[in-house]
Amino acid sequence: MDGLTGSEIAGFVVGGLLLGATIAAPKVDGFIASSQRRSLGMCKRCGDLRIVACSQCKGMGSVRKGGLLNLGMLDDLYESLGAEAKTENLIPCTKCRSKGRLLCPECSKVI
């Protein structure tokens, strides 16, 4: 280790720490954000919006008739032929009553 001074070693260590911090930053941000929200009394799921996107219709408010058992390949074929999204195959989402969003389960649990 000729010529490797203490300050150089310190530089490597600091560099390594900075690199680690950079990589970990998004995770730390997420952690801080959620803990901040919690400490502020905000809902960690919706940030106090009290609504979350409906998981069944992905916020669209409607779902395809037949769901996963639908003839998806045929639909894709029609769509690739330039047909508009066929609204007759869409039925209002029963989970959110076609609103596309639901009351936040975290908030409604508290209330």
Ligand SMILES: [Zn+2]
């Ligand atoms: Zn829905």
Ligand SMILES: [Zn+2]
């Ligand atoms: Zn909430």
